[in-house]
Amino acid sequence: MGDFIADLTHSIAGTVDTSARRRAEYAVDASNYRVPPRAVVFPTTTADVAAILDVARSHSVPITSRGGGTSQAGNAIGTGVVIDFSRHLNRVLDIDPVAKTARVEPGVSHERSAEGRCPARSALRTRSVDEEPGHDRGHDRQQLLRTTRDLRGTHR
Structure with missing residues (x-):
């Protein structure tokens, strides 16, 4: 592991953090x-x-790759190196109000746009799945409960 960390540290201008505190912070997301x-x-x-990536x-x-760490399925955590883009x-980079793309x-987050600090907010409208026509949030809750029960039964 030492060679990997040394190679990583010498290969980039950014920060490589292996402290126990930082590793503990990034060991979790919104999942269990x-x-x-x-x-x-x-x-x-x-x-x-x-x-x-090369190293x-x-x-x-x-x-x-980690954004906000809000995954409820463990997608924002891993055993190797976690790359956090949100700091830098x-x-x-570019907004096309006609095509409504950016x-x-x-590291750009939805929250940044929603808070009005992102100039794309005026050109783009993001929509959550809850706003989709015919979306049943009750069904989502039931599915989550079934999945949670299934996982508890198989991963003890």
Whole structure:
């Protein structure tokens, strides 16, 4: 593991954090899973991201891209390196109000747009699944309860 961390640290301009505290913070998301990563990385450029991927690949270390950590299925946690884009790669790059599209860096969050700090808010309207026509939130709750019961029965 030491060679991997050293290679990672020397390959990027961003921060590589292997402290127990940071690893504990990134071991959880909105799910019930607890999976501490080897390291949490905060890239500052797309070149950093490419270097992280190269180093991880050369050491056979899995990567996990992390946004807000709100996954309820364990998608924002992993045993390898967690790449957190929200600290530095969080800009809106281009907005096309006619096509109602935006090109953004991976750290841009929906909350940022909703709070009005993102200029794309005026051009784009995001819609949650709850707003879809015919969406039944009660059905979602029942499905979640069934899944939770199933998991408890099979993963004790």
